[in-house]
Amino acid sequence: MNKKEPLFHIVKRDVLPWYKSWGIRAAAIVAALVVCGIITTITTGLNPFKVYGSFIQGAFGSGRKVWITMQNMSILLIISLALTPAFKMRFWNIGGEGQVLVGALATAACMITLGDKIPNALLILIMTVSAILAGSIWGLIPAIFKAKWNTNETLSTLMMNYIATQLVAFFTIVWEVPKGSFTVGIINQSTNAGWLPQLFGSKYLLPIVIALLTTISMFVYLKYSKHGYEISVVGESEKTAKYVGMKTEKIIIRTMLLSGGLCGLAGLLLVGGINHTITTTINSGQGFTAVMVSWLAKFNPITMIFTSFLIIFLERGAGEISTNFGLNQSFADILTGIILFFIIGCEFFISYRIVGRKKGDK
């Protein structure tokens, strides 16, 4: 490339019409699925169409599977939405994992210490407030560092994840039932104190409804509110924001409080609504996955419904393949990785184009 006359050079594109850019993305996903099919066939020796069949089987095979797919999707969606305002501000909040975990921890703490001592409605209220508060504090700490001293937020939020993990590990042993098992077990199994209510008799519906509400409010917040406008100005150029008199420190801190608080809400749903227990892996890395979900959707809350669906579909599908064919669960991670590589790579062709050297053009 370092010759006197390069064979090609790269030019930034004008904004592509939406159908073209989505066409490129769709092509990338198809290409990725083909590669995944080939790899699955090599490792399992199966007919690739059968493999795709089991993908769909895994995500939609039965009524229960559809519900679980939707439930997992809504948790991932909430976390992705939580990270989005921070990302729009170019604040790389990699700490979703930790913020969800402390939210989960606060919920579990309330359930264990206050269960049966106060009325259930009051308990759930306290759980909600403390989960959101815990998540916010976890988001606030790196935000203050960033606002005051411009500390690299990618690295500080990353560290906060592991501090949260160890905190949960600590309390898991404090609360373990029975002693020496290193697990908390189902909290309040006999009384169901602090278990979030079921909507319309379905235990899957509550996170889905909350996720939908969050999506709509986040869309409105980012697009039509003054806060949302300030966030995008800070994201585009911090200098501009300062020049027009925005208090960037305040905006960073406020946005991270929101971001962390929403993650805490996801923690509440995980412990109070779904698992009724707490472990260090309760969030199973979704704080990291959410970064990709949010980025793939170009930080658009509505698009995020599709991207979170894509990721969960892959996860459930690849999980089905691994159980059906006696493979290890991690097969899903490999397939997800490959598909992500393709989607990440295709963004280049959306924002840039390659111009070849023309003959006689010296």
Add this chain to the structure above:
Amino acid sequence: MFDIVAFIPRAIGQSVPLLFGCSGEILTEKSGNLNLGIPGVMYVGGISGVIGAFFYEQHCAGGNMNGFLAIMIPLLCSLLGSLLMGLIYCLLTVSLRANQNVTGLAMTTFGVGIGNFFGGSLIKLSGADVPSIALSRTSAFYSRALPFASKMGWFGKVFLSYGFLCYAAFLIAIVSAIVLFKTRKGLHLRAVGENPSTADAAGINVSRYKYFATCIGCMIAGLGGLYYVMDYASGVWSNDAFGDRGWLAIALVIFSIWNPLIGIFASILFGGLYIVYLYIPTGMDYMEFKELYKMIPYVVTLLVLVLTSMRNKKENQPPASLGLSYFREER
């Protein structure tokens, strides 16, 4: 009583994977690439070595193993595996200008998946007749200490009782420090990381430097995975056993303020902190506090990160263009 002669070798054993990861990531970050895929790369480095060793052990199941081949095959497999990971990362972030954070996280998902998948299914896939992956014979070559170590008392135990990869880790850290800070190539590399457009204007090939630094960095980091399986874990691969060491290596980069020489001491300190909980009073009553001790490395790193940004000293800062892709025509 606290047995320091027994403690130091264990701390160093813990520190070696971290040091490999740290040196590799420093080289990478100095070129302006924040590679969050290092945990994945280290898994791939480890499992590639395991795959190589596994087939070589199968190949000479009855006969004797050639010591040279037993070391070289896993070593080359490991380097190749992590090189491929580095190439994926560079292709996406340098050539295709993708977002580095997202690419890195995807690489970690992918790499850990590769490690755990092949670790869990290698026996099934190859149809071999063994109960589990225990490469004790290969491991014996890797963890062989210097022959006169046992004769030299505490001195031998503290300084000479390690496998060759351990010394390689220290050597690589020293060499990369010299390359980074004392050579012209290192100067160019740092220029690329600080301000790529200036470097470009000065006639430095930015993409080439980024590619080389990141790929070499990944290969070094991958050796950390290889060391862990072959030496520390005595050739036994178990899924997720490598744990969060990859992230800890990234933390270590900050802690050692982007200087591999400080990285040497910091990694030993972290290695010590990583296992110090084993040495506090045991018994069921104290179990929970062990988890708090494990938190120390992360808290310390966070503090260092904040303190360096507070003091705002120029030479202690992250490379200025860390995490940003370079596109020449962007203003």
